[in-house]
Amino acid sequence: SSNDDKILAASAKHPIVPLPAGSLYKYGTAGFRMSSDLLEGVTFRVGLIAALRSRKLGGAAIGVMITASHNPAQDNGVKVVDPMGEMLEQEWETYSTRLVNSPSDKELLETYHALATQLKIDLKTPAKVVYGRDTRPSGHTLVAALASAFEATGTEYVDYKILTTPQLHYLTRATNTEGTPEAYGEVSEAGYYKKFADAFVHALKGRKIKGTLTVDCANGVGGPKLNEFLKYIPKDQVPFDVKVVNDDVLRPEVLNLDSGADYVKTKQRAPPHPKPEAGARCCSLDGDADRLMYYWTDAETGFFMLDGDRIATLAASFIADLARSAGIEDDLRIGVVQTAYANGASTKYIQENLRLPVVCTPTGVKHLHHAACSFDVGVYFEANGHGTVLFSNDAMATFRNKEPQSPAQKDALETLSAVGNLINQTVGDAISDMLLVEVILAHKDWSLRDWANTYSDLPNRLVRVEVGDKDLFETTDAERRLSKPQGAQGEIDALVKKYTNARSFARASGTENACRVYAEAATRAEADELAKKVAVVVENYGGGRGSAAVS
Numbered sequence: 001s002s003n004d005d006k007i008l009a010a011s012a013k014h015p016i017v018p019l020p021a022g023s024l025y026k027y028g029t030a031g032f033r034m035s036s037d038l039l040e041g042v043t044f045r046v047g048l049i050a051a052l053r054s055r056k057l058g059g060a061a062i063g064v065m066i067t068a069s070h071n072p073a074q075d076n077g078v079k080v081v082d083p084m085g086e087m088l089e090q091e092w093e094t095y096s097t098r099l100v101n102s103p104s105d106k107e108l109l110e111t112y113h114a115l116a117t118q119l120k121i122d123l124k125t126p127a128k129v130v131y132g133r134d135t136r137p138s139g140h141t142l143v144a145a146l147a148s149a150f151e152a153t154g155t156e157y158v159d160y161k162i163l164t165t166p167q168l169h170y171l172t173r174a175t176n177t178e179g180t181p182e183a184y185g186e187v188s189e190a191g192y193y194k195k196f197a198d199a200f201v202h203a204l205k206g207r208k209i210k211g212t213l214t215v216d217c218a219n220g221v222g223g224p225k226l227n228e229f230l231k232y233i234p235k236d237q238v239p240f241d242v243k244v245v246n247d248d249v250l251r252p253e254v255l256n257l258d259s260g261a262d263y264v265k266t267k268q269r270a271p272p273h274p275k276p277e278a279g280a281r282c283c284s285l286d287g288d289a290d291r292l293m294y295y296w297t298d299a300e301t302g303f304f305m306l307d308g309d310r311i312a313t314l315a316a317s318f319i320a321d322l323a324r325s326a327g328i329e330d331d332l333r334i335g336v337v338q339t340a341y342a343n344g345a346s347t348k349y350i351q352e353n354l355r356l357p358v359v360c361t362p363t364g365v366k367h368l369h370h371a372a373c374s375f376d377v378g379v380y381f382e383a384n385g386h387g388t389v390l391f392s393n394d395a396m397a398t399f400r401n402k403e404p405q406s407p408a409q410k411d412a413l414e415t416l417s418a419v420g421n422l423i424n425q426t427v428g429d430a431i432s433d434m435l436l437v438e439v440i441l442a443h444k445d446w447s448l449r450d451w452a453n454t455y456s457d458l459p460n461r462l463v464r465v466e467v468g469d470k471d472l473f474e475t476t477d478a479e480r481r482l483s484k485p486q487g488a489q490g491e492i493d494a495l496v497k498k499y500t501n502a503r504s505f506a507r508a509s510g511t512e513n514a515c516r517v518y519a520e521a522a523t524r525a526e527a528d529e530l531a532k533k534v535a536v537v538v539e540n541y542g543g544g545r546g547s548a549a550v551s
């Protein structure tokens with residue numbers, strides 16, 4: 001057909017770079033992510049997948065985001081977003097991998113048709129895709145490859161240009177729910193700002209936010225977008241003093257450099273620039289503004305970090321308290337979802353003090369999101385600061401419709417409703433999460449120190465280990481144990497036994513060409529030593545040529 005000719009011609013313009021024998025492009029933790037010069041052909045092919053996915057779902061809008069988030073500036077990535085703003089259905093990751101790895105244009109076309117046949121997709125169904133990109137310069141070429149795929153397949157598309165990842169998720173859901181009772185918000189970037197600014201004012205309910213909040217934007221897309229967002233807050237009603245730093249998006253090489261949520265979490269220190277003011281309330285976003293870390297530095301404490309586990313416990317305790325005040329605690333199943341990286345002390349605190357159930361899933365928000373859906377209120381956060389709180393439609397309806405028996409109940413129900421609107425329901429969103437934290441601290445009249453005092457973290461260390469072949473490592477038990485290579489887990493177990501309250505695990509990263517090792521133990525020295533020793537085990541089993549870089 002003429003579309004086939006168009007696909008062939010377009011594919012020839014965006015060729016795939018052949019990988020060394022035995023290697024494949026893989027849909028990883030957050031889509032295809034690698035050095036940007038390998039990505040043009042990959043992105044064109046992902047465009048074909050997005051078009052197929054939209055047709056499979058009767059023309060529902062599919063999202064595509066071009067970003068490599070926390071990775072260095074020269075990397076980029078591409079991931080697909082399903083209609084309600086969730087991550088692409090897992091089975092489709094396999095189809096994407098299959099299509100992307102077609103060796104030639106001709107085989108690409110054959111695989112495209114084979115997938116359409118296998119999945120019973122009528123290629124005449126209308127299709128729609130919306131997309132955006134972060135501030136990386138390589139994004140230009142990649143969105144051009146996407147547009148080419150949509151032109152060749154007769155797919156309607158909207159280029160939203162530069163966006164944070166969560167904004168693209170928002171727009172995908174807003175597009176698909178427009179004009180329905182579930183309408184998520186106005187279908188525009190401004191609609192995003194309006195929705196969350198409005199929810200922020202409602203959720204505060206007159207409480208005052210104290211002091212200045214310094215926000216490090218990792219010199220990524222979060223900077224300009226946060227500055228834009230702040231214009232939507234009615235300052236006369238809600239004074240909110242925010243100092244935006246590291247928001248230089250004009251020099252691409254400074255993206256994520258010595259700044260951002262990933263830097264803060266892995267280095268366990270504040271970004272060196274600008275020098276943090278003693279005791280100031282600070283937070284960091286990552287390169288595409290979907291992760292959040294809070295911290296302060298002062299002479300007495302040194303550096304203190306409040307990570308994703310802390311945000312999860314803060315949100316869960318606040319919502320559980322509100323549910324009690326509203327008299328609906330028996331109707332609302334609240335749960336927390338974590339990964340193996342969650343500090344053992346946070347898990348214990350949630351189970352024993354908050355008395356809430358905890359579920360552990362593999363890394364990747366897609367896994368956590370899915371598990372969180374099984375609760376009425378599902379709080380999910382990765383320790384790295386990526387997460388959100390999901391409210392079921394029933395829960396939101398209860399907040400709206402329950403007849404309050406007292407002014408206190410009315411107040412709690414209204415706050416719950418506003419909080420449900422304030423937290424991005426599609427995916428972890430650093431800006432929306434930050435607003436939530438500010439709201440909770442204002443309600444509780446808490447400083448970061450009060451928040452930190454809720455429990456003590458076990459000292460921990462995260463190490464990045466470069467190995468010859470990270471694919472040798474396979475995990476089981478929600479990534480808490482290695483099933484391969486044979487013998488490695490036994491050595492890790494033997495090491496862990498030698499330390500007090502210790503835990504450690506190793507896994508291959510799904511976004512970087514490396515393995516990660518996590519260790520926690522009763523003391524700082526023990527955690528560091530255990531992490532180092534497990535890193536050596538990983539190096540030894542990882543096919544050599546590696547070097548353990550403690551980060």
Ligand code: G16
Nearest residue numbers: 029030069070364365509510511512
């Ligand atoms: C992505 C994923 C996160 C994951 C992180 C690290 O974050 O969205 O869920 O925790 O990668 O994954 P891995 O350990 O497999 O490399 P981001 O912020 O880079 O998109």
